[in-house]
Amino acid sequence: MALLIYAVLINGYGFWIMGADKRRAKAHRWRISEKRIWLTAVMFGSLGVWIGMRTFRHKTKHKSFLYGVPLLFLTEAALVLMYLMYKT
Numbered sequence: 001m002a003l004l005i006y007a008v009l010i011n012g013y014g015f016w017i018m019g020a021d022k023r024r025a026k027a028h029r030w031r032i033s034e035k036r037i038w039l040t041a042v043m044f045g046s047l048g049v050w051i052g053m054r055t056f057r058h059k060t061k062h063k064s065f066l067y068g069v070p071l072l073f074l075t076e077a078a079l080v081l082m083y084l085m086y087k088t
Contacts, residue, residue, distance in 0.1 A: 010044055018052025018056050022057075
């Protein structure tokens with residue numbers, strides 16, 4: 001149950017930072033670093049970041065995000081499935 005709560009929170013945060021960074025970019029304000037976005041994605045928040053990219057049309061021209069985030073999501077999904085299949 002704790003892992004489900006973590007997944008919802010980290011992916012919600014990933015979605016939120018994509019929207020916040022897009023708003024800040026349009027307003028020419030201080031931006032959220034790509035390092036923070038990637039860190040969130042790597043901490044199993046890639047689905048939220050990916051949905052945020054699509055929803056806000058943000059970072060979609062950056063090849064590292066365009067291909068890297070979906071690939072990271074597939075990797076994370078495979079890890080979760082393996083964990084669920086082989087846990088004792």
